[in-house]
Amino acid sequence: MSGEPLSQKEIEDRLRELPGWAYEDDRIIRTYRLAGHVAAAALVAHIVSVQEELNHHSHLTLGYNTVRVSVNTHSAGDVVTATDFELAERVEGLAPAHGAR
Numbered sequence: 001m002s003g004e005p006l007s008q009k010e011i012e013d014r015l016r017e018l019p020g021w022a023y024e025d026d027r028i029i030r031t032y033r034l035a036g037h038v039a040a041a042a043l044v045a046h047i048v049s050v051q052e053e054l055n056h057h058s059h060l061t062l063g064y065n066t067v068r069v070s071v072n073t074h075s076a077g078d079v080v081t082a083t084d085f086e087l088a089e090r091v092e093g094l095a096p097a098h099g100a101r
Helices: 008-015 037-054 082-098
Strands: 022-024 027-033 059-062 066-071
Touching: 008 022, 027 082, 037 059, 037 066, 037 082, 066 082
Parallel strands: none
Antiparallel strands: 022 027, 027 066, 059 066
């Protein structure tokens, strides 16, 4: 999956619509906190299914009660594209059902 790199302004504008997400090291990132390890692992499994559906994959880090999502588009040169925001928006939509904050 590829796409055109977003400008710094476009990234900043889109991040305003995704509280908790940040731009760092050419990626958009967010860390979610959950009630415990099982809840965190369930969120990871749910994110993985969305990534498969979109054919766009992030870096996921599972901690005891945390999940860190870090994404950019490898096929566009490891930059942020609209596809990364599509994935972030989908993750934002499913995270509350897991008790993520």
